[in-house]
Amino acid sequence: MSTATTVTLNILDKEYRVSCPPEERSNLEQAARHLDSTMRDIRNSGKVIGVERIAVMAALNISHEMLTGSRKQDGELDRQQQQIGDLVSRLDQALSRHQS
Template identity: 80%
Template sequence: MSQPLTVTLHILDKEYRVSCPPEERSNLEQAARHLDTTMRDIRNSGKVVGVERIAVMAALNISHDMLTGSHQQTADLSAQQAQISELVKRLDQALEGHQS
């Protein structure tokens, strides 16, 4: 296993040094860019004041997006499974007709 490295991230005009495995660096930097963009959007809206409040709102927005996406994926999977079951049923019926 590779040694952790220290990555410098810039989020909302502040610098953060974070340790992570080299293979996770790209994901960490992508997450930091997403967080930075989300926090800047919230700050620029002018509705939320204070870095701490902006960070909490960003965390809530990102968590909500993640959970909503997770629920949508579950619903999509259920719909796909229902379609597959229906197709299998129809194939079984078609095969029964040819076996007689």
């Protein structure tokens, strides 16, 4: 069992100390960089003012990215499962013709 480690993250010019398992440190740092980049893009657009509002907009944008990606993966999985089903059906037909 791994011991949690404290990681210092910088997001929109603020420092946050977060505990996480050592094996998750890289993922946490990558997530923080993505959040920081998204928040900076929103702030630099000048359309949203206030750190709290910027954070909410960033959370919405990142959630949308995640859900859109999940839906694309689900659609691809459905397509692959359909192809596998079609192949199994064709194999069954070929085997039944061969056995007759």
